[in-house]
Amino acid sequence: MTGVEMDHQNATTPDLRIEFCGEWFEPQAPGPFTVGREADLAVDENQYLHRRLLSFTYENGLWWLANVGQTIGVSLSTGDGVYQAMLGPGAKVPVVFPRLVLLFTAGPFTYELAVHCAQAAFHSASVVADVDDPHQMTIGSVALTPSQKLLVIALCEPLLRDGLAGQSQLPTSAQAAARLGWPLTTFNRKLDAVCDKLDREGVPGLRGGVGKLATNRRARLAEHAVLSRLVTPLDLPLLDAPS
Known part of the structure; x- marks a missing residue:
């Protein structure tokens, strides 16, 4: 618990x-x-x-x-x-x-x-998680597919590499898509899916709408992913792994 x-x-x-x-x-x-x-x-x-x-x-x-x-x-x-x-x-x-x-x-x-x-x-208090499916990662009841996890790693890459360096510049959607070799439309579609999943679990700041810019949504996703250990520096090699 x-x-x-x-x-x-x-x-x-x-x-x-x-x-x-x-x-x-x-x-x-x-x-x-x-x-x-x-x-x-x-x-x-x-x-x-x-x-x-x-x-x-x-x-x-x-x-x-x-x-x-x-x-x-x-x-x-x-x-x-x-x-x-x-x-x-x-x-x-x-x-x-x-x-x-x-x-x-x-x-x-x-x-x-x-x-x-x-x-x-x-x-x-320590928490032990059970992972039965190697192709999915579960945080609470949120499961990410391999491609969704790659998207999150790409967005968080500067934070994961810098650690407590103090300042990082997050990639734009276009830069993260290029890092993954994806079309921007594919990246945005998968970004929507990840944000919808986390929003349903109560993570604030991921819903679009008036006054909620895409930049803010990406930043909030990156902050949540790093702080909740949804992704960690150990995941970085996945970005360069053969697809």
Whole structure:
């Protein structure tokens, strides 16, 4: 079963450390410690990025993470796929896990950073999955065909190769289609199918519509796939395997 287990320790002010591009930052209580274009942690000069997107504050015995931006959603996960959530603008969550991986996209770039809390209250419970069909991969009740999995790997390739490098530029649909040797129409059709599958399972941000651009949908799919371990760096050789 997926879940979390409580670590009953009497904690004082927990140490919080943030890892970005190989550098470490240590917010001091009570904060705030901000992340954005012009912030305590300035991740990039990208004009699509809010001047301040994230804020860490220490309140009521816990560190809290808030999305203080206006339009950018932030994907967060324990890194093992056990716990995953979307932090929308105005939302706020306590930092209760030893390690959280955060992904967010601004314009063509996706940024990744890790948050470490030395005295977190929870830790992930391990999950064991059974895979009976070698031609499909199942996450919950979502099964990807081999070609659908290749599509996801192609979209996520920069993130999977860069790891916690901090900044990656996701491929366009045309670039990902060319990487796979597919016509763009085939790629878009399969992208629709993957997004529909995940949308039916409750993954937000994958439905088209007014104000929901294809770029945002691709970025959200890549963020979800990496954080949920739908694809991992071990899958990268599949891109160059004979078809």
